Amino acid sequence: MGIQGKRRSRSKKRRGWAHRALVGLALTRCPACHKMTPPHRACAFCGNYRGRKVVTIAAKSSAKHKPAAAKPEKETKSA
Numbered sequence: 001m002g003i004q005g006k007r008r009s010r011s012k013k014r015r016g017w018a019h020r021a022l023v024g025l026a027l028t029r030c031p032a033c034h035k036m037t038p039p040h041r042a043c044a045f046c047g048n049y050r051g052r053k054v055v056t057i058a059a060k061s062s063a064k065h066k067p068a069a070a071k072p073e074k075e076t077k078s079a
């Protein structure tokens with residue numbers, strides 16, 4: 001690392017940081033299921049890419065129900 005030649009003013013520092021804002025995710029609509037999905041990737045909802053199914057999507061019911069069943073037990077213990 002080099003040695004700092006001049007102190008960077010508060011204004012210049014802030015002007016530089018003004019360009020580092022987070023940008024939103026680029027999303028396109030899936031032609032098969034019409035849900036928003038990142039471009040150039042297989043759809044996370046239906047597994048289609050360029051008009052054909054390339055990924056088999058696992059059933060979402062099994063993964064979603066497990067945390068919901070565990071939650072009421074924790075709430076009763078803490079209360």
Ligand SMILES: [Zn+2]
Pocket residue numbers: 030031032033034035043044045046047048
């Ligand atoms: Zn889709």
